[in-house]
Amino acid sequence: MDAVFLLATEEAGHFGINTNLLETNVINLAIIIGVLVYFGRGVLGKTLGDRQQQIATAIAEAEERQKVAAARLAEEQQKLAQAKQEAQRIREDALARAKAAKEELIAQAKQEIERLKETASQDTSAATERAIAEIRERIAAMALAEAEKQLKARLSQNPDLQRTLVDRSIALLGGK
Secondary structure (H helix, E strand, C coil): HHHHHHHEEEECCEEECCHHHHHHHHHHHHHHHHHHHHHHHHHHHHHHHHHHHHHHHHHHHHHHEEEEEEEEHHHHHHHHHHHHHHHHHHHHHHHHHHHHHHHHHHHHHHHHHHHHHHHHHHHHHHEEEHHHHHHHHHHHHHHHHHHHHHHHHHHHHCHHHHHHHHHHHHHHHHHC
């Protein structure tokens, strides 16, 4: 056991070793605690003070970072809101342009249909007129052919009729 066991006892009046373990442990603990409090107060106080300062600095830095992060978050949220507004404006603008383009295409299609109808009508009218003109030419050619045929047949049957027609033709042309 330690040299701490060497205690003066007043009861016996002499110096000696106390063999009572329970008493000596309490006394030893009291001496150790007293020494630790006396010598350790400065070291422990300084260590705790340094630690407290470090914690306070870390808290201040964390609060500053939190403020910066909050400011950045607010800024980014504002940018996001602006981006959403811009996206909505672009979407609305695109829809308006698409609607205008659709209406323009429909109007152009209607004009094209009307033009095609007019062209088809003109083509039909022109084709009808050509067909009618062609039929008239054929009828006229057929009528002339038939008239010539009948005239030749009559003239060959009656020679006096031929002379009379020649005289009339000369008279019509200016001769008497």
